[in-house]
Amino acid sequence: LSATPVRVAIIGAGNIARTHLLAYQANAATVVAFADVDLARARLLADEAGANAYADYREMLGAETVDAVSICTPPSSHRDAALHVLSRGLPVLCEKPLARSVDEGREIAEAARRAGVPFQIGLCHRFHSTVLRLKDLIDSGALGTPVSFRNRFATRIDNIQQSWFVDREIAGGGVILDNGVHSIDLFRFLCGEVTSVVARQSITIAGLKVEDTAALALTSERGIVGTIELSWATPGSDNAITVYGSEGQATVDYNAREIRFQLAGQNDWTREGESAPNRFTREISHFLECVRTGGQPSPGLGDGLRALEVIAQAYVSAKAG
Numbered sequence: 001l002s003a004t005p006v007r008v009a010i011i012g013a014g015n016i017a018r019t020h021l022l023a024y025q026a027n028a029a030t031v032v033a034f035a036d037v038d039l040a041r042a043r044l045l046a047d048e049a050g051a052n053a054y055a056d057y058r059e060m061l062g063a064e065t066v067d068a069v070s071i072c073t074p075p076s077s078h079r080d081a082a083l084h085v086l087s088r089g090l091p092v093l094c095e096k097p098l099a100r101s102v103d104e105g106r107e108i109a110e111a112a113r114r115a116g117v118p119f120q121i122g123l124c125h126r127f128h129s130t131v132l133r134l135k136d137l138i139d140s141g142a143l144g145t146p147v148s149f150r151n152r153f154a155t156r157i158d159n160i161q162q163s164w165f166v167d168r169e170i171a172g173g174g175v176i177l178d179n180g181v182h183s184i185d186l187f188r189f190l191c192g193e194v195t196s197v198v199a200r201q202s203i204t205i206a207g208l209k210v211e212d213t214a215a216l217a218l219t220s221e222r223g224i225v226g227t228i229e230l231s232w233a234t235p236g237s238d239n240a241i242t243v244y245g246s247e248g249q250a251t252v253d254y255n256a257r258e259i260r261f262q263l264a265g266q267n268d269w270t271r272e273g274e275s276a277p278n279r280f281t282r283e284i285s286h287f288l289e290c291v292r293t294g295g296q297p298s299p300g301l302g303d304g305l306r307a308l309e310v311i312a313q314a315y316v317s318a319k320a321g
């Protein structure tokens with residue numbers, strides 16, 4: 001069975017859909033169809049892949065024989081698309097965030113439990129090679145007892161006013177939801193379950209109706225304290241995760257494409273570059289393995305849902321602040 005190429009359909013044919021296409025191809029899977037409400041976009045990627053193009057995903061899944069589906073639309077359509085794909089009993093790889101809200105996320109989780117098929121959430125940083133190395137350094141005790149976690153994900157997005165990212169109806173929130181979902185998942189992945197979160201937010205870009213900048217402070221079940229900084233308004237920013245332990249420290253530096261660490265008794269820093277394949281190719285390799293075996297992926301629905309719950313708490317805190 002593993003020799004048979006998995007046949008995949010992709011819903012939404014924008015930026016991340018192309019990344020999924022390349023990652024499926026790198027894993028010898030066949031993308032047979034794309035659906036996008038903007039048919040021209042579906043056609044563009046379909047031509048690149050030698051696939052078929054549709055304007056409506058229901059029509060696509062009625063016409064095509066597929067083994068699995070990627071959902072690559074903005075968050076406002078994740079629930080309806082996921083419910084439809086699950087009603088057909090097909091495995092899902094759904095882009096982050098799982099949905100716009102905890103309630104929508106719970107509806108998806110209910111439907112997925114009933115369908116009993118693999119459901120992966122696109123929290124792709126769990127597959128980033130230097131993040132995996134950092135997890136090894138923590139779990140092996142090489143840093144001693146982990147004490148503090150610090151993460152900044154930030155950039156400046158030109159013409160952000162024109163993008164759906166800042167439309168609350170489509171995105172479900174601002175930078176805390178869009179980018180913070182990765183940060184919160186990384187904190188959970190590396191430091192354990194979140195036990196509390198407080199947040200502050202700001203709108204620094206004129207005309208925006210959602211937060212473009214935020215800071216979060218969290219604690220984990222292991223007693224690790226984390227800080228997360230997010231912004232869409234700062235060019236040339238650091239993009240990094242640092243974990244400080246009782247015996248050493250390590251930084252995943254996305255800009256320098258490396259991890260550097262200093263362990264107990266060492267004066268020198270060790271630097272290791274990122275290793276291939278990239279995080280999306282690894283993410284989709286894991287999904288395809290679950291499609292073949294019927295196993296439940298990690299990160300799965302519980303991770304997608306828990307991140308939404310923490311984000312909801314962060315918004316309550318940020319609004320009160």
Ligand SMILES: NC(=O)c1ccc[n+]([C@@H]2O[C@H](COP(=O)([O-])OP(=O)(O)OC[C@H]3O[C@@H](n4cnc5c(N)ncnc54)[C@H](O)[C@@H]3O)[C@@H](O)[C@H]2O)c1
Nearest residue numbers: 012013014015016036037038041072073074075077095096
């Ligand atoms: N994992 C990551 O690192 C990462 C990176 C970028 C985006 N994303 C996520 O991927 C999703 C898509 O983001 P993007 O940057 O590719 O957006 P995009 O705007 O480039 O593409 C989205 C596409 O979906 C289409 N679409 C909208 N509603 C639809 C519907 N109901 N049916 C079919 N098609 C529909 C749009 O026409 C558009 O072509 C978002 O949830 C985003 O958060 C994840």
